[in-house]
Amino acid sequence: MLAVTPLLLVGLLVAVFVGFNIGGSSTGVAFGPAVGSGVLSKFAAAGLMTAFALLGGWTLGRNVVDTMGGDIVPSALFTVEASVAVLFFIGLALLVSNTFGVPASTSMTAVGAIAGLGVAQGGIDWAVMGRIVTWWLVSPAIAFWICAVVGRYLYPTLESRFAIDRSPGSLVEFDGVWPTLGEGTTRRELLGTVLVVAIACYMAFSAGASNTANAVAPLVGSEEVALSVDYGVLLAGAAIGLGAFTIARRTLDTVGNDLTDLPLLAALIVEVVSASIITGLSYAGIPASLAVSATTCIIGLGWGRATRTTGPRDVMAGEGELDSLADAGADVPRIGEGEDLTADELFDPGTTARVVSLWILTPSLSALAAFLVFRYVPVF
Numbered sequence: 001m002l003a004v005t006p007l008l009l010v011g012l013l014v015a016v017f018v019g020f021n022i023g024g025s026s027t028g029v030a031f032g033p034a035v036g037s038g039v040l041s042k043f044a045a046a047g048l049m050t051a052f053a054l055l056g057g058w059t060l061g062r063n064v065v066d067t068m069g070g071d072i073v074p075s076a077l078f079t080v081e082a083s084v085a086v087l088f089f090i091g092l093a094l095l096v097s098n099t100f101g102v103p104a105s106t107s108m109t110a111v112g113a114i115a116g117l118g119v120a121q122g123g124i125d126w127a128v129m130g131r132i133v134t135w136w137l138v139s140p141a142i143a144f145w146i147c148a149v150v151g152r153y154l155y156p157t158l159e160s161r162f163a164i165d166r167s168p169g170s171l172v173e174f175d176g177v178w179p180t181l182g183e184g185t186t187r188r189e190l191l192g193t194v195l196v197v198a199i200a201c202y203m204a205f206s207a208g209a210s211n212t213a214n215a216v217a218p219l220v221g222s223e224e225v226a227l228s229v230d231y232g233v234l235l236a237g238a239a240i241g242l243g244a245f246t247i248a249r250r251t252l253d254t255v256g257n258d259l260t261d262l263p264l265l266a267a268l269i270v271e272v273v274s275a276s277i278i279t280g281l282s283y284a285g286i287p288a289s290l291a292v293s294a295t296t297c298i299i300g301l302g303w304g305r306a307t308r309t310t311g312p313r314d315v316m317a318g319e320g321e322l323d324s325l326a327d328a329g330a331d332v333p334r335i336g337e338g339e340d341l342t343a344d345e346l347f348d349p350g351t352t353a354r355v356v357s358l359w360i361l362t363p364s365l366s367a368l369a370a371f372l373v374f375r376y377v378p379v380f
Contacts (some may be wrong), residue, residue: 007080011219014087016239022106023049023093023243026211028251029274029294030203033267035252039196042252049248050241052201056208056282057233063285064213065229068110069221071128071285073118080225081379082117083218089113089370090214093362105359107287108136110214112363118371136288139277143293146273146298151304159265161331192268199271206275207290209282212236270297292359 031045040048069075093109111132118124150158166200216232219225273295281288 002012011084017214017240018087018091019035019236020243022211023240024247026207027244027248029291030207031200032252034196034200039193046244048201049204049244052204053208053240056205057212060209060282061212064287065217065220067285068213068217072114073123074346075221075223077123078218078222083222085219086113089366093366105289105292106211106214107289108363109366112367113370116367117374120374140292144296147300148295148304149300152308202270203275206278212276220356273297
């Protein structure tokens with residue numbers, strides 16, 4: 001039975017605060033493309049985010065809770081006081097990020113705070129940290145290059161065969177109780193819209209799997225608190241939902257509208273690649289950032305499309321096989337031909353720089369603050 005003390009109550013409130021900020025950040029990453037392309041309203045995105053994030057936390061999220069609750073630092077270091085402090089540092093850094101309307105690297109921020117505790121008290125497992133940091137470097141590189149290749153070589157062909165134009169008016173209408181296609185709505189548009197929403201829900205699932213641990217792992221890992229994983233996941237899911245319905249509106253605008261203007265096809269590509277990477281890492285128990293993965297996908301896709309008008313001789317030799325694959329569609333310009341595009345037209349470099357800067361700032365702030373407090377404040 002969990003004994004609720006005043007300090008533990010503070011810890012639970014701080015965990016809710018962290019989950020609240022996670023909801024604000026991750027909702028924009030998961031549903032920004034769908035909202036930005038006009039498929040979903042912000043309210044509908046928040047509702048779907050709440051449901052699927054809870055599902056992800058309840059299933060694969062347990063693996064990440066185990067890693068963050070006892071593998072990076074020993075569970076014995078997670079006293080009630082330490083757990084409350086770690087959660088506070090996570091929430092503070094995320095609040096700074098959400099204030100700027102930038103999707104935060106939640107997992108990096110959380111691991112930074114826990115690492116600060118471990119370094120200050122000499123209990124960090126550097127092998128575990130090395131494995132986590134390695135995947136932090138590798139996963140965005142994988143996301144970028146997959147989407148860059150798709151953007152440069154395959155996107156025009158995919159666009160010519162599967163492009164989905166949004167018709168004005170409602171997607172579906174009701175004839176009595178039976179739904180019918182809205183005026184001007186094609187079956188391709190309906191299918192594409194369903195796919196965008198379904199994959200956004202998949203992203204919400206992966207966000208819950210990866211980020212639930214960020215809100216409750218210190219409390220679940222604490223031998224003094226003894227909060228069960230089930231209750232921890234439910235607490236985090238409710239807090240994420242609260243953030244999704246409130247402060248997520250700014251990050252939805254940043255990812256869906258400011259960073260790039262995503263058509264439906266691009267939204268599908270970004271969501272599939274980023275969600276698959278994070279789901280795989282969560283299965284392996286690696287806390288990784290959906291924000292970083294999704295944003296590098298957007299940048300990679302835009303960069304790949306912008307470089308398509310550069311001929312193979314200007315980039316590298318040996319691109320003929322991919323070139324011929326891209327040129328297989330009808331009316332698709334060859335590599336080095338077609339309308340000139342610049343990176344500025346496909347993603348906003350200023351917004352990109354702001355996003356990357358906050359990725360570096362938030363975990364650094366969290367780790368530094370945790371180290372200083374646990375090293376020099378006598379109560380710890």
